[in-house]
Amino acid sequence: MAGTQYRGSEIKDVDQFLKDSKGLDSDREQEIGQHIGYRYDVNLVPDYERLTPFLKKYMEHMGWDDLNWLEDIHMGYEDGNAAVFDRNINGWVRVPETIKLPDNQQDRDMVAREFLLKFQMSDRHPLVNLRKVYTKF
Amino acid sequence: MASLKSEELKKMTQEERANALGMTSEQLTGRSMFIEFDPDAEERMTYPWAPEVDFNKRSEIDVNDMNTTEVNNKIRELMDEGYGTIVIKNPRGMHSLGVGILSRLNLIIEGSIGYFGVGLIDGPNVRINGRVGWSCGENMMSGTVIINKNAGSTFGAAIRGGDLVCRGSVGSRTGIDMKGGTIIVGGDTGALSGFMMQRGRMIVCGNAGKNLGDSMYDGTIFVGGEIESLGVDAVLGDFSENDKGWLERKLKQYDLFPQKGVASFKKIVAGKQLWNYDNLEPTEKKLIL
Numbered sequence: 001m002a003g004t005q006y007r008g009s010e011i012k013d014v015d016q017f018l019k020d021s022k023g024l025d026s027d028r029e030q031e032i033g034q035h036i037g038y039r040y041d042v043n044l045v046p047d048y049e050r051l052t053p054f055l056k057k058y059m060e061h062m063g064w065d066d067l068n069w070l071e072d073i074h075m076g077y078e079d080g081n082a083a084v085f086d087r088n089i090n091g092w093v094r095v096p097e098t099i100k101l102p103d104n105q106q107d108r109d110m111v112a113r114e115f116l117l118k119f120q121m122s123d124r125h126p127l128v129n130l131r132k133v134y135t136k137f
Numbered sequence: 138m139a140s141l142k143s144e145e146l147k148k149m150t151q152e153e154r155a156n157a158l159g160m161t162s163e164q165l166t167g168r169s170m171f172i173e174f175d176p177d178a179e180e181r182m183t184y185p186w187a188p189e190v191d192f193n194k195r196s197e198i199d200v201n202d203m204n205t206t207e208v209n210n211k212i213r214e215l216m217d218e219g220y221g222t223i224v225i226k227n228p229r230g231m232h233s234l235g236v237g238i239l240s241r242l243n244l245i246i247e248g249s250i251g252y253f254g255v256g257l258i259d260g261p262n263v264r265i266n267g268r269v270g271w272s273c274g275e276n277m278m279s280g281t282v283i284i285n286k287n288a289g290s291t292f293g294a295a296i297r298g299g300d301l302v303c304r305g306s307v308g309s310r311t312g313i314d315m316k317g318g319t320i321i322v323g324g325d326t327g328a329l330s331g332f333m334m335q336r337g338r339m340i341v342c343g344n345a346g347k348n349l350g351d352s353m354y355d356g357t358i359f360v361g362g363e364i365e366s367l368g369v370d371a372v373l374g375d376f377s378e379n380d381k382g383w384l385e386r387k388l389k390q391y392d393l394f395p396q397k398g399v400a401s402f403k404k405i406v407a408g409k410q411l412w413n414y415d416n417l418e419p420t421e422k423k424l425i426l
Binding site (some may be wrong): 058132 | 143146158172175179180182241243281297319337379382383410
């Protein structure tokens with residue numbers, strides 16, 4: 001199969017995967033019943049004009065001039081819900097439905113960064129218990 | 138679960154701890170994890186277990202008569218005592234120096250280090266006033282690493298986040314299998330840079346060797362100089378205004394902004410011709426076999 005053409009669908013709208021949770025658009029996706037590729041643009045670099053106050057404080061605390069690892073964090077979409085992928089638990093963490101999402105991906109990404117950061121640093125993150133069980137040093 | 142004290146947990150075996158904390162009581166088959174953010178979560182900026190360090194509290198270690206393990210343990214001890222700036226002197230090309238630092242810290246290394254330097258880090262800002270060997274910053278999660286001279290091959294292998302900067306030139310297979318983060322090379326990079334890259338960004342201010350971005354799945358490579366050849370499925374991409382602004386900002390941040398600007402930079406992305414994962418694949422393979 002190597003060398004075949006890309007047969008996934010294109011991302012056309014910021015709400016595309018909220019309206020259509022399966023996201024099966026191209027012929028190939030419909031044939032296999034699986035969405036091909038990411039549901040957001042992983043290569044979208046942040047617009048620093050849209051930083052939230054909390055993210056600015058975090059950058060200052062860490063001694064960084066930019067978002068550093070958070071540049072790779074984006075608002076994603078899982079089963080028709082807004083969600084953020086947490087690499088530390090290898091899973092999606094959902095944004096509550098009560099939260100009103102901004103109308104563009106850049107601002108959504110900033111919200112995603114802030115939510116993920118607070119979650120990863122909190123005592124309710126699964127890594128806290130995993131660390132208690134398995135830490136070696 | 139919350140009522141268990143650290144002292145009680147320490148007395149248990151690993152299996153007992155796992156059961157007590159609910160790790161093995163669930164049946165995992167057929168279940169999916171559902172976790173939701175708490176919009177009212179407390180504003181914290183460090184992991185619960187990270188030591189409280191003060192960047193203004195500084196310590197120096199002369200590591201001339203120490204081995205790698207002793208140096209790495211000493212760094213942890215100093216962090217536990219609240220030191221936020223640590224200077225390492227006489228590293229003598231030591232391998233695996235400064236690995237596994239999982240909190241904020243200013244680490245300054247005065248001299249060159251060997252293989253796998255500052256790998257697996259999550260948060261510190263490292264400055265190395267020397268050269269580095271193979272696989273510097275391997276599996277880095279976050280933080281900044283700045284190398285003032287040249288670096289060896291597989292620079293930033295499997296990096297997942299943070300900024301890894303080499304002001305000089307680097308060897309081959311830079312950013313192999315990178316899954317996030319930004320690698321910046323002030324000079325040239327060797328063959329097969331960005332090989333099997335999955336995510337993240339690589340900026341090369343000088344020239345790139347053969348097969349740049351070979352088999353890259355996703356991510357972006359910016360090159361300011363000449364490209365000897367592109368690898369399989371690496372193609373030229375469109376340079377957006379957002380990309381341009383980001384690139385300028387990043388290069389200025391590390392004093393690598395070229396005099397003629399970034400207009401001549403080329404953007405390389407995945408052609409997505411190798412994206413073949415799908416549910417039918419195993420069946421099709423069986424038919425062939």
